[in-house]
Structures are given as structure tokens and as C-alpha cells.
Amino acid sequence: MSEVPLLEVMGVEKYINVIGPLGKTKDIxxxxxxxxFTVRKGESFGIVGExxxxxxxxxxxxxxxxxxxxxxxxxxGKSILKLRAEELRQxxxxxxxxxxxxxxxxxxxxxIESCIREPLLVNKIRQGGEVRPRVLELLTLVGLGEQHxxxxxxxxxxxxxxxxAVARALxxxxxxxxxxxxxxxxxxxxxxxxxxxxxxxxKRLNLTYLFISHNLSVIWYMCENVTVMQSGKIIESGNxxxxxxxxxxxxxxxxxxxIPKIVH
Amino acid sequence: MKAAExxxxxxxxxxxxxxxxxxxxxxxxxxxxxxxxxxxxxxxxSGSGKTLAALSIIGLLxxxxxxxxxxxxxxxxxxxxxxxxxxxxxxxxxxxxxFQDPVNYLNPLMSIGQQLAEIVPTPTKGKDIVxxxxxxxxxxxxxxxKKIxxxxxxxxxxxxxxxxMLAMALIRSPKIIIADEIxxxxxxxxxxxxxxxLGELKKQYNLxxxxxxxxxxxxxxxxxxxxxxxxxxxxxxxxVNQVMENPIQPYTKALLSSIxxxxxxxxxxxxxxxxxxxxxxxGCRFNxxxxxxxxxxxxxxxxxxxxxxxxxxxxxxxxxx
Amino acid sequence: MIFPLSxxxxxxxxxxxTETKFRLFAFSLLIGTMIVALISPLVIPSSVxxxxxxxxxxxxxxxxHIFGTDLxxxxxxxxxxxxxxxxxxIAYSVTIASFGIGMFIGAVAGYARRSADEVLMRITDVxxxxxxxxxxxxxxxxxGHTLFDLQIxxxxxxxxxYARIVRGQVLSERNKLYIDSLKLMNVPARKILFSHxxxxxIYPVLAFLTVQIGVTILFLSGLTxxxxxxxPFTPELxxxxxxxxxxFFQAPWIVLFPGFVLSILVFxxxxxxxxxxxxxxxxxxxxxxx
Numbered sequence: 001m002s003e004v005p006l007l008e009v010m011g012v013e014k015y016i017n018v019i020g021p022l023g024k025t026k027d028i029x030x031x032x033x034x035x036x037f038t039v040r041k042g043e044s045f046g047i048v049g050e051x052x053x054x055x056x057x058x059x060x061x062x063x064x065x066x067x068x069x070x071x072x073x074x075x076x077g078k079s080i081l082k083l084r085a086e087e088l089r090q091x092x093x094x095x096x097x098x099x100x101x102x103x104x105x106x107x108x109x110x111x112i113e114s115c116i117r118e119p120l121l122v123n124k125i126r127q128g129g130e131v132r133p134r135v136l137e138l139l140t141l142v143g144l145g146e147q148h149x150x151x152x153x154x155x156x157x158x159x160x161x162x163x164x165a166v167a168r169a170l171x172x173x174x175x176x177x178x179x180x181x182x183x184x185x186x187x188x189x190x191x192x193x194x195x196x197x198x199x200x201x202x203k204r205l206n207l208t209y210l211f212i213s214h215n216l217s218v219i220w221y222m223c224e225n226v227t228v229m230q231s232g233k234i235i236e237s238g239n240x241x242x243x244x245x246x247x248x249x250x251x252x253x254x255x256x257x258x259i260p261k262i263v264h
Numbered sequence: 265m266k267a268a269e270x271x272x273x274x275x276x277x278x279x280x281x282x283x284x285x286x287x288x289x290x291x292x293x294x295x296x297x298x299x300x301x302x303x304x305x306x307x308x309x310s311g312s313g314k315t316l317a318a319l320s321i322i323g324l325l326x327x328x329x330x331x332x333x334x335x336x337x338x339x340x341x342x343x344x345x346x347x348x349x350x351x352x353x354x355x356x357x358x359x360x361x362x363f364q365d366p367v368n369y370l371n372p373l374m375s376i377g378q379q380l381a382e383i384v385p386t387p388t389k390g391k392d393i394v395x396x397x398x399x400x401x402x403x404x405x406x407x408x409x410k411k412i413x414x415x416x417x418x419x420x421x422x423x424x425x426x427x428x429m430l431a432m433a434l435i436r437s438p439k440i441i442i443a444d445e446i447x448x449x450x451x452x453x454x455x456x457x458x459x460x461x462l463g464e465l466k467k468q469y470n471l472x473x474x475x476x477x478x479x480x481x482x483x484x485x486x487x488x489x490x491x492x493x494x495x496x497x498x499x500x501x502x503x504v505n506q507v508m509e510n511p512i513q514p515y516t517k518a519l520l521s522s523i524x525x526x527x528x529x530x531x532x533x534x535x536x537x538x539x540x541x542x543x544x545x546x547g548c549r550f551n552x553x554x555x556x557x558x559x560x561x562x563x564x565x566x567x568x569x570x571x572x573x574x575x576x577x578x579x580x581x582x583x584x585x
Numbered sequence: 586m587i588f589p590l591s592x593x594x595x596x597x598x599x600x601x602x603t604e605t606k607f608r609l610f611a612f613s614l615l616i617g618t619m620i621v622a623l624i625s626p627l628v629i630p631s632s633v634x635x636x637x638x639x640x641x642x643x644x645x646x647x648x649x650h651i652f653g654t655d656l657x658x659x660x661x662x663x664x665x666x667x668x669x670x671x672x673x674x675i676a677y678s679v680t681i682a683s684f685g686i687g688m689f690i691g692a693v694a695g696y697a698r699r700s701a702d703e704v705l706m707r708i709t710d711v712x713x714x715x716x717x718x719x720x721x722x723x724x725x726x727x728x729g730h731t732l733f734d735l736q737i738x739x740x741x742x743x744x745x746x747y748a749r750i751v752r753g754q755v756l757s758e759r760n761k762l763y764i765d766s767l768k769l770m771n772v773p774a775r776k777i778l779f780s781h782x783x784x785x786x787i788y789p790v791l792a793f794l795t796v797q798i799g800v801t802i803l804f805l806s807g808l809t810x811x812x813x814x815x816x817p818f819t820p821e822l823x824x825x826x827x828x829x830x831x832x833f834f835q836a837p838w839i840v841l842f843p844g845f846v847l848s849i850l851v852f853x854x855x856x857x858x859x860x861x862x863x864x865x866x867x868x869x870x871x872x873x874x875x
Contacts, residue, residue, distance in 0.1 A: 050451040050452060050453075051451060060765075063769055065765055065768065065769070089771045092769055092770070092771050093771070096769065097769055099762060099765075099766065101762055104761060104762035104763060105762045105763050105765075105766045106763055106766070107763045107767070107781050107785070108763075108785065109781075109784050109785055110781070118767075118770065118772060119770040119771070119772070122770060122771055122772050122773070122776070123770075123771050157537050159537065165766075168766075168770070171770075172770065172771075187309040187310055187478070187538065188309055188478060188480070188519065188522065188523055189309060189518070189519060189522050189533070189534040189538075190533075190537070191522070191523075191524075192522035192523070192524075192531040192532065192533035192534070193533040193534075193535075195524065195531060195533075196530075196531055196533050214451070214452065216452070217481070217523070217524045217525050217526065217528075218524050220524065220525075220526050220528075221524035221528055221531065222524075244526060254453055254456075255452055255453070257456075258452050258453065258455070258456040258485075259481065259525075259526060
């Protein structure tokens with residue numbers, strides 16, 4: 001893990017208008033309220049928060065699915081707030097996102113092969129005859145195989161779909177992957193498979209992870225530095241052992257207290 | 265294992281489901297007991313059959329279900345052989361159930377008070393109904409029960425909705441509460457609070473709780489004994505401390521080592537996936553994924569070895585050592 | 586039916602349509618009318634339409650003429666069958682054309698920016714603000730009197746309905762998670778709309794479309810009933826009915842039979858549309874989490 005800052009989030013705020021029954025804005029909710037942190041190249045950075053903490057909104061802000069109301073986000077030194085079309089495409093190749101929901105994030109009518117082929121073709125990463133071998137390569141990388149090429153998403157299990165989502169994210173050869181609760185919808189025994197896969201890939205491909213979860217045990221296992229969010233704000237930040245061993249804020253303390261410490 | 269204190273016993277219960285003209289054995293001769301005043305965890309992943317087991321106990325099975333064998337004894341009487349009327353009486357007064365998504369089980373158009381009032385037994389009238397409801401709400405942990413009476417479900421948070429469900433369950437002072445994944449949709453803090461509260465209720469009213477969950481962490485901190493289920497089979501039963509510290513059955517072992525916990529060095533993922541009902545493996549249902557599997561595991565069902573405090577179903581591991 | 590993609594679509598369709606008697610009946614009725622439409626022009630000589638035989642005028646139903654004859658001595662049964670062909674032909678081509686236009690406009694309106702959506706929807710609203718039938722009549726008057734001109738009038742009157750429904754479907758689909766996924770992959774908007782969204786919304790639209798074909802037939806008959814179209818020798822049910830109205834009391838069969846055929850025709854599409862809607866409903870009720 002180098003010391004070079006890769007992703008810098010500075011004072012980001014996102015307001016959401018709550019529309020009342022007559023169509024007028026009834027309330028303004030600060031989904032993200034002044035969040036700042038830095039992710040260094042090669043590290044696995046964790047964001048802990050419950051529902052409503054703003055962590056998923058943060059993921060969407062960083063991938064530019066939505067725009068921040070205030071604040072700055074920099075990647076590799078450059079601001080990503082106002083990117084032109086080509087620059088945005090370049091950015092998306094570097095920063096990818098794996099969604100929480102393996103059931104909703106795939107087009108149900110698209111076969112697996114097409115699913116991986118599409119980003120390769122659209123981004124001109126491979127052409128013609130080189131496409132299929134690369135598709136197979138990516139599938140094998142995540143633990144799927146040739147037999148899955150002609151299948152549809154609903155024929156795969158949740159764990160397999162999540163692997164597919166990872167393969168698709170990798171198709172663009174990203175540097176950074178944001179993982180938004182990648183295992184919450186999965187069974188406990190499958191979760192371990194996916195987590196091990198993610199760790200393995202990070203080492204092999206030299207990736208940087210931004211790992212978002214509400215499950216502290218998973219965060220403990222996967223991340224080096226951790227940030228705790230509540231109601232859109234950052235409550236506490238630090239390296240993993242500090243946060244878990246010596247939490248300072250009440251909220252963090254209560255979270256850490258509720259983790260089972262089972263002795264084998 | 266015939267302790268005098270058991271209140272509910274499932275004995276060699278097998279359930280089949282008819283899907284598209286073929287019958288599949290979904291629950292394979294499961295046996296466990298719920299003792300008076302304890303919190304028993306029914307642990308399993310999706311596809312383990314735990315929800316079906318719970319539904320079988322209260323007699324709310326899907327139309328295509330067939331009881332193949334076994335009994336479910338409540339206070340000595342077999343629920344499966346009761347009439348629907350008798351079962352309804354039990355569901356109403358003795359065994360209450362709380363399900364996972366409170367939003368789905370609360371009528372959005374009625375206030376909490378109205379929904380509670382519906383359950384209050386008929387002889388009670390007027391002001392007494394309000395009192396009964398308020399009592400129930402404070403038993404469930406609400407600090408200002410009178411206010412909650414007037415609220416609607418959408419005005420309450422997830423945790424509060426779940427407590428409202430709990431209040432509904434408590435109105436008739438049941439002896440058993442079955443809780444099916446009641447914490448899955450809740451935040452960590454709320455989960456902890458709710459379960460702690462359940463623990464207190466158990467002590468105060470000598471309730472017996474059957475907690476169905478897939479979250480081992482919760483089980484560790486709240487339950488007395490646990491039943492580990494996989495693909496419709498009971499693999500291990502024992503006190504939570506014992507099973508967690510010294511799991512005997514390979515599935516239990518594998519499950520515990522695949523969950524990240526503070527201090528885990530490396531997770532050992534269980535290869536493969538839970539088999540679907542339509543294609544269950546022969547013999548022990550875990551054998552394709554079990555690293556200790558031997559020939560006999562692929563052919564016959566694992567024997568059930570019972571001691572007063574532990575039950576293990578395995579060919580290979582039959583002793584606690 | 587949406588999910589068994591693992592089966593080729595015709596297999597899935599056949600499995601589904603034979604599941605209940607209702608669906609089978611609806612489908613058979615529809616196929617029946619289409620077979621009649623295909624065979625009639627081959628079997629029935631065109632003299633049925635054009636040969637005027639005053640001696641045979643207004644004969645009641647008999648073995649020679651099952652539906653009787655009309656004012657011009659033409660066999661009503663043959664006329665009705667031939668008009669099924671005409672009606673279906675026109676209904677299908679009008680539907681294809683108006684669906685093509687409506688789908689395109691609706692899709693773009695549903696997916697593009699708010700401003701484009703507003704513009705397109707206002708245009709659509711202009712067309713919708715005039716009752717469709719009156720609009721069709723106005724266009725028919727302006728354009729001409731052949732059956733082809735009638736088709737143009739119908740397309741103009743009908744496309745907004747398709748634009749609306751497609752737009753609605755696209756609007757609800759675009760908020761789904763997998764669309765976000767695709768955006769993140771740099772898939773261009775055009776491709777997202779036509780290669781991903783459209784195939785996923787086609788099913789409810791298809792059900793709507795089927796019923797619309799029936800509506801189109803009614804429209805067409807209404808127009809020819811009022812006198813549009815190419816004169817008394819148009820084998821078209823509406824026209825036949827209106828021609829016969831003058832003599833209704835002497836020869837009620839010349840109104841009743843064509844009316845009956847028209848009803849059956851429209852009914853078969855309604856029924857089939859119902860069956861389709863039924864099949865496309867999420868039928869995942871058998872799966873239960875255990």
C-alpha cells in the first residue's frame with residue numbers, strides 16, 4: 001500500500017428533496033453531510049454504516065451516477081466533478097462498482113457471455129476474435145467457467161451472480177473497485193467464497209478497494225482502514241485495529257459491542 | 265432426551281412438497297425439542313427448511329405440502345392430528361409467531377392500537393381493551409405506549425414495527441413465541457436491543473422462544489441452545505456455548521470457520537452450493553461439499569447420535585472429543 | 586412465462602398457452618380467424634363482391650346462401666369471409682405502422698432528458714386531445730377515399746396510444762438497478778434503450794398491442810360504416826352493415842350476420858390479449874423461501 005492518495009473526498013454533501021403529496025418539496029434530507037476521507041492506492045478502505053447512513057449514496061456520488069450538491073471529489077489528483085463525455089468514460093474505466101443486489105444488477109434477458117462481452121466491445125478493450133478468450137479469462141478469474149456462457153442470470157445462484165458482477169467490473173481493467181455490500185444478500189457460506197475471491201483478486205491485480213458494509217465482522221476481515229458513518233456524517237475514522245480495539249465515539253462503541261466475539 | 269421440561273417436541277418429522285406432479289422430501293426426519301423457558305435457535309441458511317419447520321409447528325403449510333411421517337407434540341398432544349379448530353386455538357392463545365418483515369404483516373391502513381385491539385379476547389370491552397393493549401406495548405419495550413396506540417405503521421421505524429408485532433404476539437400471553445428471522449431487516453443496534461429485550465421477557469414470563477435465524481452472531485449472544493439445519497436435515501443440536509466452542513458435525517464446523525469474526529485469520533469457504541429441493545444428493549445431504557465425506561456418506565442417511573446434551577447426525581464424527 | 590428463457594420462445598409460448606382451457610380457446614379462436622382470413626380469398630371468387638344479381642336481392646338465409654344475400658344479390662357469407670381478410674390485413678398493417686412510430690417516440694420520450702420528453706409528450710398530447718375517431722375521420726376526409734388512405738388515417742389516430750404505453754414502461758424500467766450497471770460500463774444511451782430496456786418491456790406492450798388490433802378493426806369498421814372507404818364494393822364489415830341498414834326491417838340478416846362476425850373478430854383479439862396478459866404475469870407463486 002503506497003502513500004499516494006488515489007481517491008480524495010472533500011466536504012461532500014448531497015441534498016435530496018423530499019416531495020410532499022402535492023408535488024412541492026416538503027423537506028430536504030442531507031443524505032451525505034460533509035464527508036471527507038482519502039483512499040490510498042492499493043489499500044482496502046472500509047466504510048461502516050447502517051441503512052440511512054449515506055454510504056450507498058456516497059458510492060453513487062463517487063461513481064458519478066449522481067452529482068454532489070457541494071464539495072469536491074478528486075481521483076488521481078484531478079477533480080471528477082465536471083468531466084466531459086470522453087473524460088467520464090475514461091474515469092469509469094478506472095473506477096468500477098459492484099452492487100449489493102446480485103438479483104437486480106444484471107439484465108435478466110442477457111446471457112452471461114453477452115454480459116461480459118458488452119463492456120469489452122463498448123469500451124473497445126478487445127475486438128473481433130480476441131473477445132471470447134478474454135471473456136473466458138475473466139470468468140475463470142472469478143471462479144465461473146465455460147459452462148456458464150450460455151446461461152441467463154436467473155439460472156445462476158446469488159453467489160454466482162455476484163461473481164459475474166465482479167467479472168464484469170474487472171472487464172474494464174479498473175484500478176479501483178467500490179464494493180457496496182457485496183455479500184449482504186448472500187448466504188453465509190457463500191459469503192466466505194466471495195470475500196476470499198475479492199482478497200485474492202486484490203493481491204493479484206493490484207486493486208484498490210472501497211468496501212462498504214454494515215457488517216462489522218466483514219469489514220474487520222477485509223479492510224485496513226475504516227471510517228464509520230452515521231446519518232450522512234463521518235463519526236470516526238482510523239485504522240482497523242484502532243477503531244475496533246479502541247473506539248472513541250458512543251456510536252462506534254455500541255456497534256463494536258454488538259459484534260459477537262466467538263471463541264473457537 | 266425426555267426431559268420433563270420440554271414444551272414442544274418435533275419427532276422424526278418428514279415433510280414433502282409436491283412440485284409439478286412430483287413429490288420431494290423437503291424435511292427429512294427432523295427431531296428437536298423446545299424446553300420451557302429457553303431460547304432455542306434454529307440455525308440454517310436459505311434452503312435449510314427452517315421456516316418450513318416453523319410453519320409446520322403452527323400448522324400453516326402451503327397447499328402442496330404433505331406430512332410424510334412423524335409428530336409434533338405440544339404439551340404432549342400431536343398438533344398434526346388436531347383439527348383445524350384446535351390448531352387455530354393454539355395459534356391464537358399458546359404459540360405466537362412473529363415474522364421477518366413487519367411491514368408486510370401490519371395493516372397500513374389501521375393504527376397500531378386498532379390492530380392490537382383486534383386480537384384482544386372478546387369478553388374484554390372498552391377501556392379494558394385500551395389497558396390490555398397499552399400493557400402489551402410496554403411489555404414489548406415501548407416507553408410511551410399510549411402514543412404508539414395512535415400511530416400508523418408507516419410512522420414507525422423498522423425496529424418499532426417489530427416491537428409492535430411483538431406486542432401483538434404477547435397480548436394473549438402465549439407460552440411459546442416463534443420468531444422467524446425477525447432481525448434481518450434491522451440495524452445492528454436495534455437488533456441487539458430487541459433481542460436483549462426478548463431475553464428479559466423470557467425470564468419475566470417464563471416464555472419459551474424458538475428463534476429462526478441464519479445469523480450465528482445473534483445466536484451466540486442471545487440463545488441457550490441451538491439446532492443446526494441443512495437442506496432439511498438436523499445436523500447438530502446442543503447448547504450454544506458447547507456447539508460454538510466444539511462443533512462436531514462437519515457442516516457446523518465448516519459454517520463456523522467460514523464466518524468472519526474479529527480475530528479470524530483466514531476464512532474457509534464451503535465449496536459448492538446448497539442443493540435445491542429438486543435435486544437432493546443421496547445419503548447425507550451435505551456429502552458433496554464435505555471434506556470428511558467417505559463412501560457411506562454418499563449412500564445412507566447419517567445416523568443420529570443422541571446424548572442428553574448433544575445430538576449429532578454424522579457418519580464420521582460421532583463423539584465429542 | 587417471462588422467465589423460462591432457457592427454452593426457446595416458441596416452446597415457452599406453447600407450454601404456457603396450453604396450460605388452461607381458457608388460453609387454449611382464445612388462441613384457437615384467433616388462429617381460426619386468421620386461417621379464415623388466409624383461405625377466403627383463395628376459395629371465394631371475387632364475383633361474390635362484384636357481381637350484381639338483382640334477382641337474388643335480399644334473399645333470406647338458405648342452404649345456398651347461409652347468411653342470405655344483400656341488396657345487390659351478393660352472397661353475404663362469402664362477403665363476410667372476404668371482409669375478414671381485408672379487416673385483418675388492414676388491422677395488422679396499421680398496427681405495425683402505428684406501433685413503429687409510437688414505440689420510437691415513446692421510447693425516446695421515456696429515456697431522454699426531461700426537455701425532450703416534454704416536447705415529445707406535448708406533440709403526442711395534441712394528437713390525443715382530439716377524440717381518436719374524429720381525428721381519423723378528419724384525416725380520411727383530407728387524404729382520400731381509398732382503403733389505403735383509411736389506413737393512414739388510422740395510423741395517425743392510433744400511434745399516440747402506443748407512445749404513451751411505451752413511454753410509461755420505459756420510465757419505470759430505466760430506474761432499475763441494472764440500468765445503472767450499464768451506465769457504469771459506458772454503454773451508450775442508445776444501446777441501453779434499444780438493446781436492454783426494450784426487450785424487457787416488450788411483454789406487457791405485446792398484450793396491449795393484441796387488444797389494440799381488435800380496437801383497430803372496430804375503428805376501421807366504424808369509418809367504413811360512416812361511408813369512408815371505396816364505395817359499396819369494399820368488402821368491409823362496417824360497410825356491409827351500413828349498406829344493409831336501409832333494409833334492416835325487411836332483411837335483418839344483412840345487419841345481424843356481419844355484426845356478429847365483427848363481434849367475433851374483435852372478441853377473439855380481446856380474449857387473446859387477456860390470455861397473454863395472464864401468461865405474462867409474474868407466475869412465481871410456486872417458489873417459496875424455505
